[in-house]
Amino acid sequence: MTGAPGRKGAIWIVAEQAGGKLAPVSLEILGQALRMAREAGGCEVAAVLVGKDAGGLAEELALFGADKVFLADDPRLEPYQNDTHGAVLAKLIAREDPEVVLFGASACGEELAPTVAARLDTGLGAHCTDLDLKADGLLMMGVLGFGGRVHTEMFCPARRPQMASVKPGMFQPPPRAARKGTVVREDAAALLEGERIRLRAVKVVREEPEGVPLEGAEVVVAGGFGIGGKEPWVLLEDLARELSGAVGCTRPALDEGWTSGEHTMIGTSGKTVRPKVYLGFGISGSPHHTVGIKDAGVIVSVNSDPRAPVFESSDYCVVSDFRKIVPALIREIRKVKGGGLREPSPA
Amino acid sequence: MSGFHVVVLVKPVPDPGCYARVEIDPATGVLARQGMPSVLNPSDRHALEEALALQERHGGRVTLVSMTPESSAETLREALAMGGDEAVILSDRAFAGSDSLATSRVLAAGIAKVAPFDLVLAGNESADGGTVHVPSQVGELLGVAHLVNVIRLEVDPDGSVRARTRIENGYVEVEGALPMVLGVRREINTPRYTSLMGVMASQGKPIRVFGAEELGVDRSGVGMEGSNMRPGKLSRPSSRRKGERLKGDTDEAVARIVGILRAEGVLG
Numbered sequence: 262m263t264g265a266p267g268r269k270g271a272i273w274i275v276a277e278q279a280g281g282k283l284a285p286v287s288l289e290i291l292g293q294a295l296r297m298a299r300e301a302g303g304c305e306v307a308a309v310l311v312g313k314d315a316g317g318l319a320e321e322l323a324l325f326g327a328d329k330v331f332l333a334d335d336p337r338l339e340p341y342q343n344d345t346h347g348a349v350l351a352k353l354i355a356r357e358d359p360e361v362v363l364f365g366a367s368a369c370g371e372e373l374a375p376t377v378a379a380r381l382d383t384g385l386g387a388h389c390t391d392l393d394l395k396a397d398g399l400l401m402m403g404v405l406g407f408g409g410r411v412h413t414e415m416f417c418p419a420r421r422p423q424m425a426s427v428k429p430g431m432f433q434p435p436p437r438a439a440r441k442g443t444v445v446r447e448d449a450a451a452l453l454e455g456e457r458i459r460l461r462a463v464k465v466v467r468e469e470p471e472g473v474p475l476e477g478a479e480v481v482v483a484g485g486f487g488i489g490g491k492e493p494w495v496l497l498e499d500l501a502r503e504l505s506g507a508v509g510c511t512r513p514a515l516d517e518g519w520t521s522g523e524h525t526m527i528g529t530s531g532k533t534v535r536p537k538v539y540l541g542f543g544i545s546g547s548p549h550h551t552v553g554i555k556d557a558g559v560i561v562s563v564n565s566d567p568r569a570p571v572f573e574s575s576d577y578c579v580v581s582d583f584r585k586i587v588p589a590l591i592r593e594i595r596k597v598k599g600g601g602l603r604e605p606s607p608a
Numbered sequence: 609m610s611g612f613h614v615v616v617l618v619k620p621v622p623d624p625g626c627y628a629r630v631e632i633d634p635a636t637g638v639l640a641r642q643g644m645p646s647v648l649n650p651s652d653r654h655a656l657e658e659a660l661a662l663q664e665r666h667g668g669r670v671t672l673v674s675m676t677p678e679s680s681a682e683t684l685r686e687a688l689a690m691g692g693d694e695a696v697i698l699s700d701r702a703f704a705g706s707d708s709l710a711t712s713r714v715l716a717a718g719i720a721k722v723a724p725f726d727l728v729l730a731g732n733e734s735a736d737g738g739t740v741h742v743p744s745q746v747g748e749l750l751g752v753a754h755l756v757n758v759i760r761l762e763v764d765p766d767g768s769v770r771a772r773t774r775i776e777n778g779y780v781e782v783e784g785a786l787p788m789v790l791g792v793r794r795e796i797n798t799p800r801y802t803s804l805m806g807v808m809a810s811q812g813k814p815i816r817v818f819g820a821e822e823l824g825v826d827r828s829g830v831g832m833e834g835s836n837m838r839p840g841k842l843s844r845p846s847s848r849r850k851g852e853r854l855k856g857d858t859d860e861a862v863a864r865i866v867g868i869l870r871a872e873g874v875l876g
Binding site: 340344380414464506555574575585 | 622624627628630632639707708709712733735736737738739740741742744745747748749752753754755756757773774775776777778779780781782783784785795835836837838839840841842843844845847848849850851852853854858859861862863864865866868869870872873874875876
C-alpha cells in the first residue's frame, strides 16, 4: 500500500453473487462509485467478482458501467468463504492499489470487508449510509451509531485504500452504460497459491421468503410493539395483501416473535425501504426504525399515543387504535378496487 | 483432552435503553452520554451463554476478556455472575480512541496473554458502535479461522466444528476445526438468568487488569494514534416531516388514507 493521499486512483466495488445473480447491493454500490467518479471529474471505476463460472455476471457488471471487471474464477471460490475470498481480494487490492474499495454490507460483505481491511492494515467504515468523495480525495463515510441516534462522518486519512461497507438500499443502481467495460480474467489459482483454506461451506440454504419483498415494494405496511400479539399482526398482513404491499416490522415486534422473520425488519440493523407509501401501526418511532424509512415517499403513522415520537417523522398522523383503523381501511380499499359497487366479501 | 479453553470477548456499553437520550453538545460537537448506566453488550450475553453450554458439555475453562476502563469492573462482575471462571480487563489510557482494528490488536494481545485458547466467542456486534468488525479482525490478527453471524454451533471433543451462519434469506453450514474466532447473533440461544448462587460465586472469581506494557502491545498500533479511521463531524440524523394530524373519527381518517393511497398511485 502506498498510502499517498490526494492522487486520483480508482474506485473499486466488490461484487457479490447470490444464487447465480448479482446481489442488488452490488449494483447499488456500483451506482454510487460511478456517481462519485463523475463528480471527481472522472476516475476509473472497477468491479471485482470472485466465484465459480461467474463470467456472465462479470459481463453484466461491465454493461452497467464498470470500466474494468477483475474476475477471479475458480471452483474453490464457490461457495463464498472468508479464507479464500479474503486472500484473493487482499492480493488484488495490494497489486492494483485502488484509492477506494466499497463492499456491500450483506452477511458476507460485513465479514469479508473487515477481513480484507485487517490484512491490508487499512481503515474501514462500517454499514455506511452515505458516502462522499471530497475534492482532496478523502472519502467521507457516514455511519450511524447508538441505534441510529448519531450520525458520524468517518475518514481514513493516512492509509489506502479507503474502504467502506455500505448498507443495502442506500443507493440507486446505475442504468446500463453506453460503453461496455473490459473483463480482466485473473489467474485465480495463482492468487490462491499458498493460502490455508481452513473453512468449508458444506451447505448453502436459501429460503424464498413468503409475500412481497420489502425492497422494491410500492406500499409497506409496518407494525411495532404496539400491535401486541401474533393474532392482531394478521390484520397488517391482510392490509398489505389488499395493497399488494410488503409487511415490515420493528426490532421489538421481531423479538416478540409476531412477524414472519428477520427479513422483514426495517431499520439500522435491518432493511432500508423506499416505498411510495409507508403505513406504520403501533410504532413508537425510535431512530433505529425511522432511519430505515427516511426515503419513503409518504409516511402515514397510526398510534394511540398522541405523543409517540414517530409522529415527528411522519407526513400524516392518526391518533387512533390500529384495531379500528385497519379493518375499516381494508373495507374501504376493497370498495375502491371493486369500483365502489360491491360490498366487501365476508372473507 | 479434558475440555476447551473458551475465551469470551465482552464489552460494557452504555445501556441501549437510553440511546434515545444521547445528545450532541452543540458547543463542542461531542457526544453527551452522561448518566447512562453501563451494561454488558446484549449480544455478548449470547456469546457467554454459548461458552457456558460448551463448558457444561465438555468441561474446560471460560475466560472473559474485555477492553474497557478499569472502572467498569462491576459490569464484568455481573457477567461472571452469569458464569465463567475469570475475567481479564485490558485497560490503558493508550487504548482510548481505538478504531475496530486497533481494538482488535489489543484484544488479540489480551487473548495471547491468557493463551493457550481453543475458541474465542464474541457477540456479533456492539450496541453502541455496531461495526461487526471485531470477530473477523481478531481472527485475522491471531491467524486463526473466523466467522460472524453464527446462529448454531457444534463443537466435538476432537475439536471439529460445525457452525451455521445466517445469510440473507437463509443460512450456510460451515465446517472447520479449532482454534477459531466466532461472532454470534442473538438468535443462537437464550441466555440463562443470573442466579443468586451465581452472584455469590462471582465475588470470589479473579478479575485481572493488564495495561499496554504487560500486554506488550506496540503503542503505535493502538489508540487514536494507531487507528486508521478518524471520526469527523457528529450530527443527529433528522427524519422530521410535516406531521399533519388527520382529524375526525375513524371513517374520516380512513377516507384520508385512501385518498393518499390513490394520490400516490398505489390504489385504484
